[in-house]
Amino acid sequence: MGDETRALKRLERSIRRRLDARAALDRVVRSLPAIVQIVVGATAAYLLARGLLGHELPLVAVTVTIVALGLARDATPRRVVEIVIGINIGIAVSALLVQVIGQGAWQIAVILAVTLVVARAVSPSAPFAIAAGVQSMLVAVLPAPDGGVFARSLDGLVGGAMALLITALIPRFDLVRQRGEATSLFSLLEQSLSGLHESLRAGDAPAAELALARIRRSQALIDEWSRSLESARGVAAVSPWLRSQRARLAEEVRLLAVADLTTRHVRAIARRVDVIVRDGRPRPVLAELVESAAEVVRLLGRSRDDEAARYAARAVAAVLAGRCTPTAVEGVGDQVVIVLLRPLVFDVLVHLGTPADEARALLPPL
Structure with a gap:
C-alpha cells in the first residue's frame, strides 16, 4: 500500500512538472511579439538618443520605451501614449x-510625493501615476548628465516616440487568440442552450442547473474578447500593415455586440427554465424552440468566416421567430420562456441584415 501511495505521488509530481513546463512555454510563446517589440524599441531608442542627442548614457530613453510597451497584451497606441505622458x-x-x-x-x-500627487490629478489611471513616480526617481537619484537634468526629458520624448513607432510598425495583437475567444463564447452559448433543450425535453432539473452554471461563466469570455478587440482596433488604426484588417475588425465589433445581447438573453432563459423544470414534467414544444435557438447560435458563431452559415442562420432564425407565440404552450412559466426567446431571435435577425421592421413582423403578436 505504501509503495502504491509513493508511486501515485511520484506520478502526481511528474504531471505537475509537465503542466508547469507547458504553461511556461505557453507564456513565452504568447509574449514573443511583445518581447520583439521591446527589444527592437529599446535598442533603437538607445541608438537614437546616443547618436542624435549625443547622450552618453541614455538610460531614460531605454526605460521609457520598455515601460511604455510592457508585456501586457493591450499595448494600444492610446495606452502607450498615456504611459508616455505619465513618464x-x-x-x-x-x-x-x-x-x-x-x-x-x-x-x-x-x-516622489509631488510627482504622485500631480500624476493622480492629471489622470485617474494608476499605471499612469506609477510610471511617473518610477521615472521621477531616476532623475532624482542618478547624477545629472552633461546636458543637465532636463536632458533626461529629451530622452523621455525619444523613448515615448520610439514606443509609439514600434506599436505601429510591429503590431502585437494576436488574431488567433482573439478568434479563439469568440469561438469559446459561441461554443459555451450553444452548450448552454443544448443543455436547456435536454432539460426541457426530459424534465431534467440537474441538466438545467448545469446549463445555468455554464452560462454564468460567459461574462469573462465577453470581457476578454472585448479587451482583445479594442486592442486590435487601436493598433490597426495606426499600423500601415493592418489597414486591410480594419473592415473585418469593425464587423467583429458588431458580432461582439450581438453576442453580448444573445448571452444576456440566454442567461434570462436559463434562469426561467431552471425554475419551471423542477416539477419534472417534459416540455417538448419548448424543447424544440430552444433547440432551434441553439442551432441559430451555432450558425451565428460560424457566420464570421462562412457566408453560407450567415444565410442559414437568418433562415433558421426567421422560422423560429414565426413559432415564438406564447399560445403554443400552457402555463405562465412556459409562456415566459417563449417571451424571452423573442428578443434573442429579433437581435440575431437584425444583426444578420434583416430590417428591424421586417424582423418585428416575423414575430407573432402577443
Whole structure:
C-alpha cells in the first residue's frame, strides 16, 4: 500500500512538472511579439538618443520605451501614449524640483510625493501615476548628465516616440487568440442552450442547473474578447500593415455586440427554465424552440468566416421567430420562456441584415 501511495505521488509530481513546463512555454510563446517589440524599441531608442542627442548614457530613453510597451497584451497606441505622458510628467516634475531643492534623501521623498500627487490629478489611471513616480526617481537619484537634468526629458520624448513607432510598425495583437475567444463564447452559448433543450425535453432539473452554471461563466469570455478587440482596433488604426484588417475588425465589433445581447438573453432563459423544470414534467414544444435557438447560435458563431452559415442562420432564425407565440404552450412559466426567446431571435435577425421592421413582423403578436 505504501509503495502504491509513493508511486501515485511520484506520478502526481511528474504531471505537475509537465503542466508547469507547458504553461511556461505557453507564456513565452504568447509574449514573443511583445518581447520583439521591446527589444527592437529599446535598442533603437538607445541608438537614437546616443547618436542624435549625443547622450552618453541614455538610460531614460531605454526605460521609457520598455515601460511604455510592457508585456501586457493591450499595448494600444492610446495606452502607450498615456504611459508616455505619465513618464514625461514624472521626468519634468522631478527635473524642476531637483533644480530647486537639489538631490538627497529628504528631497527624494518630496519629489516622489509631488510627482504622485500631480500624476493622480492629471489622470485617474494608476499605471499612469506609477510610471511617473518610477521615472521621477531616476532623475532624482542618478547624477545629472552633461546636458543637465532636463536632458533626461529629451530622452523621455525619444523613448515615448520610439514606443509609439514600434506599436505601429510591429503590431502585437494576436488574431488567433482573439478568434479563439469568440469561438469559446459561441461554443459555451450553444452548450448552454443544448443543455436547456435536454432539460426541457426530459424534465431534467440537474441538466438545467448545469446549463445555468455554464452560462454564468460567459461574462469573462465577453470581457476578454472585448479587451482583445479594442486592442486590435487601436493598433490597426495606426499600423500601415493592418489597414486591410480594419473592415473585418469593425464587423467583429458588431458580432461582439450581438453576442453580448444573445448571452444576456440566454442567461434570462436559463434562469426561467431552471425554475419551471423542477416539477419534472417534459416540455417538448419548448424543447424544440430552444433547440432551434441553439442551432441559430451555432450558425451565428460560424457566420464570421462562412457566408453560407450567415444565410442559414437568418433562415433558421426567421422560422423560429414565426413559432415564438406564447399560445403554443400552457402555463405562465412556459409562456415566459417563449417571451424571452423573442428578443434573442429579433437581435440575431437584425444583426444578420434583416430590417428591424421586417424582423418585428416575423414575430407573432402577443
